[in-house]
Amino acid sequence: MAADDVRDEVDRIVAAWRRERPDLDVSPLEVLSRLSRLARHLDLARRSAFARHDLETWEFDVLSALRRAGEPYRLSPGVLLTQTLVTSGTMTNRIDRLAEHGLVERMPSPDDRRGVLVQLTPAGLARVDAAFADLLDVERGLLGALPDASRDQLAGLLRELITPFDAS
DSSP, X not given: OOGGGOOOHHHHHHHHHHHHOTTSOOHHHHHHHHHHHHHHHHHHHHHXXXXXXXXXXXXXXXXXXXXXXXXXXXXXHHHHHHHHTOOHHHHHHHHHHHHHTTSEEEEEOSSOTTOEEEEEOHXXXXXXXXXXXXXXXXXXXXXXXXXXXXXXXXXXXXXXXXXXXHHO
């Protein structure tokens, strides 16, 4: 079946809007409604992958930021704020909860006597590594129907679309 022969729920929504509001250009729905629907499916798949490792999405976000930092897997709370896009109060609460579960620990900053660094514990490292491997399997499955060339093309197009938002 050719790609033009495939119909999805967005096609039905767009057709209905074109019928009901022929005066409006509803073409943005063709892309953005699909992205919105895909985001919901991705969110559910990610939550499921993380749940298998007893993690919430926000926990994975913080742990993975620390993991990506490389050994010794530590960052300041300020850098964690920037990477996870949350407020300082929210980050403090998240660090507290992760520390209670033994996944991170606070330590004094060697560069600033008043500063604190957050570091993965061995348990946190093991948990984030296992969850990340599972996440990649899930995401590979979500992309399974797309040939590699199409994935590369889609990644490039999405990069073009999101770059202005990331710059602001």
